[in-house]
Amino acid sequence: MTRSPYELSTPPDVLARLHPRLSTYFGAIPPGHVGRGEGVFDVVGTPRRWLWPVLAWFARDAVMFPVWERDVPFTVENRPARVGRGPAVQEGRVAVRAHRTFRFRSGTRTMVDAITAGPDGLVDHLGRRGRVSALLRAEVDAHGPDAGALRLVSTRVSFRALGREVRLPSRIAPRVTLVERFDDDADQQRVSLVLSAPLVGTLYRYEGAFRYEIAPDTGRG
Template identity: 85%
Template sequence: MTRSPYELSTTPDVVERLHPRLRTYFGAIPPGHVGRGDGVFDVVGTPRRWLWPVLALFARDAVMFPVWERQVPFTVENQPARVGRGSSLEARVAVRAHRTFHLRSGDRTMVDAITAEPDGLVDHLGRHGRVSARLRVEVDADGPDAGALRLVSTRVAFRALGRGWSLPALIAPRVTLTERFDDEADLQRVSLVLTAPIVGTLYRYEGAFRYVIAPDEETGTR
């Protein structure tokens, strides 16, 4: 079986430190299957309404949305895929995720694709992947977050005018994503926070869900 982008971009000892249920979530999805989850986000978005016009621009490409809501039901679907950047480049093993937020104003879907690149794990955000973040993978062996996976962005880039541009570290936003498994509640808990220098928190969501790998009845074997 092909290894997942997470397994390809880190060492086996890091994967071994993951909670067993998280190894399923971050492991390879078998051909002809998808990963599906449903749960509730305690919060989504930002209460800083002056940021909403900027978030509305990102919403056009299914990256972030100009909202601030609590107790938002959501679903997630992870599909094995291959993502290429440019016609001459070999497509890389990827996991493409669709997270659908059932907001009061209607459903909105966030799209991204995770790939293992030569310089590490990269998250390509939105339908077209114009914004990307290189991620550092961390898994604590002990302590309160033992077995949880933490992803921290180390570079944010965007594509424009036919080429890629990296944002300087002094102004680049920072993404911190934490996934952990709550044995007592039998739930996977997720927290994502997007921050920027001086400004602080720009966007976040956090909540819990249940997740299973199931046959892809819509498309069959890929």
């Protein structure tokens, strides 16, 4: 894998504004290596318990979880992969598959997703089966408080059912906003994800900090 999905789908002038320490996270993972990080999420989930039955359904496919917890230890593991539909996955698009493992008080749970470079930009396939997908717009500010941070904002959300891809109308589609930035003072990468919906507001979120490195792949995972 010579170029990452981010490098394949994001204009070079946008990536050039990234904080130098983020280039490791969003660059290509060399053959025989894996990206690993460890840190703590300040918050995970939602305090709106009426949403938990819906989140429990998504939890079955490792997308989101019916929780509201603070100070949650977690690890992230990024591996190069291929993502496609049907049996010919080996012919799919270049991707990075991420496993984020949360150590909740109730037990360990793992969130799975795969980022790939699609014809229209970055696409995040959520869950083990990738039934829900979000088209993402990448932004990097050159100035201001978030200078050098990568912000990914969903512009389209779709789901796969009965072999068909169905796009949700923008008036009802949830919106994903993910911000990854580097904190020089703490020498850590900080991440914030917010899932919101029209009229309802925030449905789910997590935010925290971690340290990340590219290491030789021992074959685990």
